[in-house]
Amino acid sequence: MSNQVENDKKPSGLDTFLTNLKHLPQSFKDAAVRHGPPSSNRAASQSVFSNLFLHIHSVRTHRYNFKKTFTAGLGIASAASFIILVITGILLMIYYKPSLLEAYNSIKDIHFAVPGGRLMRNIHRWGAHIMVLAVFLHMIRVFMTGSYRHPRQFNWVVGMVLFAVTLGLSFTGYLLPWDQLAYWATTIGAQIAGSPVEVTDALGITKILDVGGMQMRLLLGADVVGEEALVRFYFLHCILLPLILTTFIGVHFWRIRKDGGMSRPSVITEDMLLGTPVDEVAEMAFPTKNKTYGLMCLVKGDSNNVKNSPKQTVQSWPNLFNYEMAIFILILAILIVLSFVSDAPLKEAANPSVPENPAKAPWYFLGLQELVSYSAFMGGVAIPGLAVLGLMLIPFLDKTRNESGIWFPDKGEKSVFKSSAIFSAIVILVTLVFTVNFGWLRNWFPHIPQIIIVLVNPGTLLTSLFVWWSLRILNKTGSTRLGAMAIFTCFIIGFVILTYFAYQHRGPNWNFYWWPSLWPAH
Amino acid sequence: MEEKKNSRRSFISKFAPATFWGSLAVWGGSLLKFTMPTLLPQETKKIKLGMPTDYPNGTIKVFEKDRVVLFSDSEGLFAISTICTHLGCVTKWTGKGFDCPCHGSKFDSLGEVVRGPAPKALKWYKIDKLPSGQLSLNLGESVDFGKKEQFYV
Ligand code: HEM
Ligand code: FES
Numbered sequence: 012m013s014n015q016v017e018n019d020k021k022p023s024g025l026d027t028f029l030t031n032l033k034h035l036p037q038s039f040k041d042a043a044v045r046h047g048p049p050s051s052n053r054a055a056s057q058s059v060f061s062n063l064f065l066h067i068h069s070v071r072t073h074r075y076n077f078k079k080t081f082t083a084g085l086g087i088a089s090a091a092s093f094i095i096l097v098i099t100g101i102l103l104m105i106y107y108k109p110s111l112l113e114a115y116n117s118i119k120d121i122h123f124a125v126p127g128g129r130l131m132r133n134i135h136r137w138g139a140h141i142m143v144l145a146v147f148l149h150m151i152r153v154f155m156t157g158s159y160r161h162p163r164q165f166n167w168v169v170g171m172v173l174f175a176v177t178l179g180l181s182f183t184g185y186l187l188p189w190d191q192l193a194y195w196a197t198t199i200g201a202q203i204a205g206s207p208v209e210v211t212d213a214l215g216i217t218k219i220l221d222v223g224g225m226q227m228r229l230l231l232g233a234d235v236v237g238e239e240a241l242v243r244f245y246f247l248h249c250i251l252l253p254l255i256l257t258t259f260i261g262v263h264f265w266r267i268r269k270d271g272g273m274s275r276p277s278v279i280t281e282d283m284l285l286g287t288p289v290d291e292v293a294e295m296a297f298p299t300k301n302k303t304y305g306l307m308c309l310v311k312g313d314s315n316n317v318k319n320s321p322k323q324t325v326q327s328w329p330n331l332f333n334y335e336m337a338i339f340i341l342i343l344a345i346l347i348v349l350s351f352v353s354d355a356p357l358k359e360a361a362n363p364s365v366p367e368n369p370a371k372a373p374w375y376f377l378g379l380q381e382l383v384s385y386s387a388f389m390g391g392v393a394i395p396g397l398a399v400l401g402l403m404l405i406p407f408l409d410k411t412r413n414e415s416g417i418w419f420p421d422k423g424e425k426s427v428f429k430s431s432a433i434f435s436a437i438v439i440l441v442t443l444v445f446t447v448n449f450g451w452l453r454n455w456f457p458h459i460p461q462i463i464i465v466l467v468n469p470g471t472l473l474t475s476l477f478v479w480w481s482l483r484i485l486n487k488t489g490s491t492r493l494g495a496m497a498i499f500t501c502f503i504i505g506f507v508i509l510t511y512f513a514y515q516h517r518g519p520n521w522n523f524y525w526w527p528s529l530w531p532a533h
Numbered sequence: 534m535e536e537k538k539n540s541r542r543s544f545i546s547k548f549a550p551a552t553f554w555g556s557l558a559v560w561g562g563s564l565l566k567f568t569m570p571t572l573l574p575q576e577t578k579k580i581k582l583g584m585p586t587d588y589p590n591g592t593i594k595v596f597e598k599d600r601v602v603l604f605s606d607s608e609g610l611f612a613i614s615t616i617c618t619h620l621g622c623v624t625k626w627t628g629k630g631f632d633c634p635c636h637g638s639k640f641d642s643l644g645e646v647v648r649g650p651a652p653k654a655l656k657w658y659k660i661d662k663l664p665s666g667q668l669s670l671n672l673g674e675s676v677d678f679g680k681k682e683q684f685y686v
Contacts, residue, residue: 195622195635198620198621198622199620199621199622199635201621202619202620202621203620206620209652212652212653225569228569228570228573229568229569229570232570233570233573234573239570363600363623364597364598364599364600364623365597365623366622366623366634366635367634368634368635369634369635370622370634370635380636383620383636383650384636384637384649384650385650386650387619387620387650387652450648453646453647453648453649454648457646457647461652461653464650464652465652468650519634520632520633520634520637521634521635521636521637522637
C-alpha cells in the first residue's frame with residue numbers, strides 16, 4: 012500500500028531496479044513455488060500437487076499406510092537404496108575406467124587414493140546388498156498380505172520386472188572391478204547363460220540351433236570374458252539397466268495410485284490405526300457417509316477408496332514425507348555405518364589361468380550356485396526361469412478376491428505357511444545331507460548319460476517335491492490362494508536354506524565343511 | 534458401391550497399423566542383430582613345442598598360462614585343455630586327474646568326467662607337425678577324445 016501523497020511522483024528507474032533487486036530472493040521463490048508456506052491444509056495440498064516430484068503422491072494419505080507392521084516401509088527402502096546407489100554410482104564413474112588395463116587399477120585408486128573414494132565405493136557396494144534384500148523382503152510382504160490381488164495384478168508383474176532388473180544390476184556391477192572374484196563370477200554366470208548347450212547337445216542340434224552359445228555371445232560380445240564383456244557390462248550397469256529400472260519404478264508408483272492407492276482391508280477400526288498420524292479436521296471435513304471423490308467415477312472397476320472413509324486420511328504433507336525421509340535417512344545411516352565397519356572386497360587382479368577357490372557369487376546368487384553344482388542348465392536356467400515365471404503368474408492363477416492389506420488375510424493361511432515351511436525345510440535338509448554324504452548319480456554310475464543327470468538331480472527333485480506339495484494343498488483345501496501360499500513358502504525357505512548352506516558350508520572345490528576356518532590352506 | 538468403399542477403408546485401416554508394426558519389427562530385429570557380435574576376438578593361439586624327441590614316453594608338461602597339459606605315453610602325444618566343461622573354471626592337474634575348484638567336478642587322467650556336474654569330457658587339442666619337423670600345439674582346434682598322435686616312426 013503506497014502512500015497517497017507520493018503517488019504522483021513516479022519512482023525513478025533506479026529505485027524500481029533497487030527495490031526489485033532487494034526483493035529478488037522472495038520473487039524468485041514466489042515464481043518457483045506458487046503457493047504460500049504449507050501452513051494451511053490448502054497450501055499443504057498445493058505443495059503436493061503443484062510440485063513435479065511430490066505430485067506422484069496423492070494429497071491425502073490413508074492412515075493405514077503408515078502402519079509399520081503392514082509395509083514395514085520396504086518399498087520406500089528399496090527406492091531409497093536405489094537413489095543412494097545412483098548418486099554414489101555417478102561419482103564412481105568419474106574415476107572408473109572400463110578397460111582391461113585400467114579397470115582394476117582405477118578401482119584401486121578409488122579405494123586407496125581418491126579422497127572419500129573408499130567411503131563412496133563401500134556405500135555403493137553395501138547399497139547393492141541392502142537394495143536386493145529390501146526388494147526381496149518387499150516382495151514377500153506384498154505376497155503375504157495378498158496385495159497382488161485385483162486390481163493390483165499388473166503392478167505385481169511390474170514388480171517382478173523390478174526384481175529381475177535389480178538382480179541384473181548387481182550381476183553386471185560385480186564384473187567391473189576386474190579382480191579375481193569379478194572375473195570368475197562372471198565367467199560362471201556367462202557360462203550359465205550358455206548352458207542350454209547341455210540340452211541341445213543331448214538332442215544333437217547344437218550345430219543347427221545353439222541357443223546357449225548365442226545367449227552367451229550376446230552377453231559377452233565374445234566367447235570368453237574379456238574387453239568386449241567389460242564394455243558391455245559397463246554399458247548395461249551404468250546406462251541401460253538404470254534407465255529401465257527408473258522407468259519401471261515410475262510405472263510402479265503410477266500404478267499404485269491408479270490401482271486405488273495401497274491395498275487395505277475393508278473394515279479398518281481405530282485399534283488397527285494405533286500409532287499412525289491423526290488429522291482431527293478430517294473428522295469434521297468429510298461427511299459420515301462413505302462417499303468417494305467425484306473423480307473416482309472415472310476410474311474403472313472398484314477401488315479400495317470406495318470401501319474406506321476419507322475420514323481415515325491425513326495430509327500427505329508433512330506426514331507422508333516425514334515417513335519417507337525417515338526411511339531414507341535410516342537406510343543412509345545403516346549404509347554409512349556398514350561402510351565404516353567393513354570394506355568392499357578387492358582381490359588380486361583377474362587371472363584367467365587360476366580361478367579363485369572357492370569362487371563364490373554374491374550371497375543372493377549362492378542358492379543358485381548350489382543348484383548349478385548339480386546341473387548347470389537346470390540350476391542356472393530352467394529352475395530360476397520357472398520360479399520367475401511362476402511368481403509372475405501368481406495373481407492370474409490365484410484370482411480369489413478376499414481381503415488384502417493384512418498379513419495372512421485368508422483362513423488357514425498361517426497354518427499352510429507353517430506346514431509348508433516345515434515340509435520344505437525338512438526336504439531340503441534331507442537332500443543336502445544325502446548328497447553331501449553319498450554324492451549323486453555319477454558317483455554310482457560313472458557312465459550315466461548326461462541328460463539323465465540334467466533331468467534327475469537334487470535341484471529338480473526338490474522342485475518337483477515343492478510342486479507336488481502345493482498341488483496337494485490346492486486339492487485338499489480347494490483354495491488357489493493356499494496353493495500359492497504353499498509354493499511361495501517353499502520357494503522362500505528353499506532360497507534361504509540354500510543360500511545359507513552355500514555361504515557357510517561350501518569351501519574349496521565346493522566341498523562340504525562345517526566352518527570356513529576348517530578350509531585347507533592352499 | 535457402399536460395400537466397396539467400406540472394404541477399401543477397412544483394408545487401409547488394417548494395412549496402416551500393420552505397416553507400422555511391421556516396420557517396427559524389422560527395425561527391432563536389426564537392432565538385435567547389431568548387438569550380436571560377429572567379429573569374435575579370439576586369438577587362435579599356437580604354442581611351439583620343439584622336436585618330438587623332447588617328449589619321451591611319460592612326459593607331462595603343464596602350460597598354466599595357456600590352460601593346457603601335454604602328455605606323452607606309449608601311444609603318442611596328446612594335449613588336454615584344463616578348462617572345465619561345466620562352467621568354464623580352470624581345473625588343476627593333480628598328477629592323477631583334473632580337479633575343478635568351482636563346483637567340484639573331477640576328471641580322470643584322460644579328461645573323462647568321474648564326478649560332479651560337468652556334462653562332458655575335457656577338450657583335446659590338435660598337435661601339428663610343421664615342415665621343419667617341429668611340433669606345434671593348436672589351441673584353436675580340438676580333436677576327438679582319445680586321439681593320440683604318433684610322431685616318431
Ligand atoms: C526396485 C524395486 C522396487 C521398488 C523401488 C518398489 C517400490 C514400492 C513402493 C514404494 C511401494 C509402496 C508400498 C510399500 O512401501 O510397500 C510398492 C508397492 C507395491 N509393490 Fe513394489 N517396489 C519394488 C519391487 C517390487 C517387487 C519385486 C514386487 C513383487 C513382485 C512389487 C510389487 C508391489 C505391489 C503389488 C505393490 C502394491 C502393494 C499394495 O498396494 O499393498 N514391487 N512398491
Ligand atoms: S566350472 Fe568346473 S565344476 Fe563348475
